[in-house]
Amino acid sequence: MAESSEAGKVFCDALFRDAKGRIIEPPCFDAEVLGGVDDQAVGGSVATTAGVAATVSAATVVSAATVVSAVADSHCHLDMLSNPGLALARAAAHHVDFIVSVVDPSEEPERTYGQLPEWCHQAEVLLAEWQQPVRQAPSVRVIVGCHPHNASRYDEQLQEVLLDLVHQPLTAAIGEIGLDYHYDASPRKVQREVFRRQLEIARRLDLPVALHLREAHADGLEILNADGWPTSGVLLHCYTLGKDDMVPFLEKGASLAFGGALTFKKLEHLRKAAALAPLESIMTETDAPFMAPEPLRGTVADPAHTVFTAACLAALRSNDKLGQREVLGQLHLNAERFFRGTAAAEAMDRDPLRYD
Numbered sequence: 616m617a618e619s620s621e622a623g624k625v626f627c628d629a630l631f632r633d634a635k636g637r638i639i640e641p642p643c644f645d646a647e648v649l650g651g652v653d654d655q656a657v658g659g660s661v662a663t664t665a666g667v668a669a670t671v672s673a674a675t676v677v678s679a680a681t682v683v684s685a686v687a688d689s690h691c692h693l694d695m696l697s698n699p700g701l702a703l704a705r706a707a708a709h710h711v712d713f714i715v716s717v718v719d720p721s722e723e724p725e726r727t728y729g730q731l732p733e734w735c736h737q738a739e740v741l742l743a744e745w746q747q748p749v750r751q752a753p754s755v756r757v758i759v760g761c762h763p764h765n766a767s768r769y770d771e772q773l774q775e776v777l778l779d780l781v782h783q784p785l786t787a788a789i790g791e792i793g794l795d796y797h798y799d800a801s802p803r804k805v806q807r808e809v810f811r812r813q814l815e816i817a818r819r820l821d822l823p824v825a826l827h828l829r830e831a832h833a834d835g836l837e838i839l840n841a842d843g844w845p846t847s848g849v850l851l852h853c854y855t856l857g858k859d860d861m862v863p864f865l866e867k868g869a870s871l872a873f874g875g876a877l878t879f880k881k882l883e884h885l886r887k888a889a890a891l892a893p894l895e896s897i898m899t900e901t902d903a904p905f906m907a908p909e910p911l912r913g914t915v916a917d918p919a920h921t922v923f924t925a926a927c928l929a930a931l932r933s934n935d936k937l938g939q940r941e942v943l944g945q946l947h948l949n950a951e952r953f954f955r956g957t958a959a960a961e962a963m964d965r966d967p968l969r970y971d
Contacts, residue, residue, distance in 0.1 A: 700737025
């Protein structure tokens with residue numbers, strides 16, 4: 616739910632304005648921000664936008680952050696968005712060309728696996744309507760795992776569902792799995808047991824893992840060290856801690872994903888950590904629909920919002936020897952290598968529905 620102080624902000628870009636600065640096609644407006652305006656209608660043809668003109672004129676239009684290279688969203692929830700096809704089109708229009716979507720076997724996993732081709736098709740129809748130079752939907756991979764909130768639901772039957780999904784061609788990793796001691800939606804003992812069981816699956820099948828650890832990093836590390844780190848890689852999703860906390864993960868070869876929190880005004884400790892982490896070990900993400908970045912904090916996050924985090928990281932990491940294009944290129948390659956493998960990353964297939 617949007618915060619009231621942010622409810623007037625919408626996301627747009629200069630390329631969606633005419634010569635007089637009028638908004639002619641607003642593909643990045645958010646339905647909840649616009650007071651309940653239908654998401655699909657707002658993202659349609661120019662004729663469909665007439666009904667929101669008054670709302671738009673009273674809103675604060677936020678220009679997209681400038682990125683000079685393609686961007687990857689390494690963690691989002693397409694199935695939680697009101698219009699996944701529109702979200703994919705928004706992402707493509709803002710140079711987000713690689714997306715990883717999260718699926719939980721306890722929460723209608725068949726929706727993402729079954730409807731992704733149609734979402735991509737819808738995105739490409741919209742991109743053509745918007746007359747964008749990019750006409751192809753982003754490349755999408757899926758990760759699947761039982762979130763710690765849902766650990767109490769995990770049983771042999773659910774594990775069989777997970778194993779079936781793991782063998783789907785779209786699946787790139789196990790995740791998001793781990794421990795959440797902030798909400799304690801499932802008992803901690805159960806969370807730890809389910810975490811261990813899914814780590815074992817990842818090790819056995821040689822798959823990377825995306826971790827969700829909230830107020831539980833010490834226990835997470837203890838389990839990984841005791842049971843064994845998956846050799847195909849570990850990604851600590853939604854990293855929000857400081858520079859010292861990241862060291863034991865980085866020492867084990869883990870990667871860190873930074874999302875909208877990196878742009879939050881008070882989280883200077885997080886920007887310091889992002890500035891110090893090895894460039895080869897960090898990625899961008901959104902966790903959409905959660906944690907929209909500044910200057911859209913409090914609105915519904917969207918994969919297109921990755922550009923704000925990417926621009927922040929590029930500014931933090933660029934210097935006289937390394938330009939922003941090189942920084943962004945490395946961040947993108949990191950995500951590709953983790954979720955597609957080194958060979959695929961270096962010879963990336965541009966068809967969003969092919970991963971061989």
